[in-house]
Amino acid sequence: MTSAAAPKIRVAVVFGGRSSEHAVSCATAAGVLAAIDRDRFDVLPVGIARDGSWVLVEDDPDPLRLAPGHTPEVVSGGTELILPTRTGQRTVLAHDPGEVPRVFGEVDVVLPLLHGPYGEDGTIQGMLELADIRYVGCGVLASAVGMDKHYMKVVFDAAGLPIGPYTVVTDARWRRDRAGALAEIEQQLKFPVFVKPCRAGSSMGISKVDDAAGLADAIEEARTHDLKVIVEEGIVGREIECAVLQGRGCDAPRTSQVGEIVVEAGHGHTFYDFEAKYLDADAVRLSCPADVPLEQADEVRRCAADAFEALGCEGLARVDCFVTPAGEVLVNEINTMPGFTPFSMYPQMWKATGLGYTELITELIELALQRPVGLR
Template identity: 75%
Template sequence: MTSQQNTRKPRVAIVFGGRSSEHPVSCATAAGVLRAIDRERYDVVPVGIARDGAWVLVADDPAPLELTATHRPQVTHTGTEVTLPTSTSDRTVQVHEPGEALRAFGEVDVVFPLLHGPYGEDGTIQGMLELTDIRYVGSGVLASAVGMDKHYMKIVFEGAGLPIGPFRVITDGAWKRDHDAALASLDGLTYPVFVKPCRAGSSMGVSKVDDPSGLAAAIEAAREHDLKVIVEEGIVGREIECAVLQGHGTERPRTSLPGEIVVEAGHGHDFYDFEAKYLDESAVKLSCPAELPDEVAAEVQRLAAEAFEVLGCEGLARVDCFYAEDGRVLINEINTMPGFTPHSMYPRMWQESGLSYPELIDELIGLALEREVGLR
């Protein structure tokens, strides 16, 4: 490392947007991080990925990236395309304007990939960064891929002996071959059920189905986001969440106080859907710490940390559990890049646990800078 590298601030590339249907949510997440990141400690480079996959240099201004009821932000072509390093011996980002030669923009020390959904949260960008030994915030290739796919996530949890609820999966091939047989494979699930794309988040394409007559339409709605669909038995009880942070060195993962989301009646939301999450703040009550018996809160934290370790996660994750009416705690899913706006549940749970939003951002960047490159 040169003396200049010793004295300069670490340069952080904030990468957001992407090709998935969660593109606007990713932009909103970037807006929150750009507002809160400590500019005295870090040199920040905002890099947007347009819907067609182009990487572009974006103005360092969070305002156009805010998500509202009337504005769905998106990354547009700015005329300045970005190329990341292409070898392990180079940390220099190159930029290119039309009609101009590539020019060096500067070195990047760590990437903060604020991408939600496929083509970002699913191990794809993580694999690209691993190829050139670029450090980044969050989980690696395998944990990201398994965490994105609810089918294999549940298989891994079940194989590790972690408690999960009943579910079925309808693949693209099964649906195309025989609708009736695919629907018959769901027999035995207790209604209501939740029909979801296997590899999407932010409640995109999710439907609550109260009886078999609504299944086909719900499956088709989910298939608009992913051709593989998961059908989960509705668990009678409460949905409890827990935020997890990677420990330093050999430390075990750290867990926040558990939190709970309650969808308020009278707002037209039958469950915690996209509009309730991001557009209608009055529709939900976010409670942290959740009102739980001490032993139940401890069990949620234990399962959250164990799920994090079972998948081999790094950096951050949010684990969603059910506290069933019969007293059981079941894992619903893990999110390796959870909602990360200042109002999202993950940062809010850490806020209530004593770690502010700017401190959380700093902690995650610090963990990424510590991480080994190559196989770990």
């Protein structure tokens, strides 16, 4: 007599969201839904529409793929899902329009694939902590600090990590003293500079500015995504990246082979912008392992692990560094929910290190199941 098979772990894959990176999150979900190990996991696809409603989405990756001429979107309406809101309860309720809510089943772990505000910034992590639900990825504080490029750099600096020159333009400063804010940037930084929303990702709203004449317009563009803007001095050098995975138990973070994104000439992209990242497949070349001297690669990996621990990260993160012609390594930023399509740099770096996409997803879910919620 054979014993019954162990029940599958039920994973709620949550994507979409209210941020400007809604479509990117859908594309990430498409990759995960297509690759997750269905023999081990029962998948519940949960989409968050732009109005904030949580809806049941068909378990089909194709409509969620991002491609030229097609921008995926979670549409509100239909069956809404209500996650548990108290400890000891893992039952999800389903609510159809005009009907009484019904029990839909239990969830063992949540895999949030949300990019940007209202998802990557500690908000959903806080909600899941309150409900005592295990989840993949960084906790509340690390997610919030990692989302805000200003405070991220403050923490890096305090931890002794090398960073480049920058300044921050808050909403109050811009409305109160625009001329003073512009003058301060010109005095403190050398051109070219990169103007970025402080709390956005996927290269949304980023401009490269070569002189003072274009600075105000670039700040206004960044402010359409976030009223708090960071201006970073352009660093002469190569951008080298490293993927980090949480260590098991008390083990140190694990780092991947380092990688480099090379923007190919002739495609109209002066840097790795949104179009080059997601819509122009021929515009970039991913090189992993990156062709850098071993000592520089080791320094990038060391900085990546130190950045991960400085923020108290868990699960996963991608750390982007600059390597200057003199061999100096500077930490640029950390992404606590990096691009996660099969062709994104984070999975590609782990693939080059010997951990495939499906295995990477399994590893992250297992890490989340081993980790308790609450103070730890």
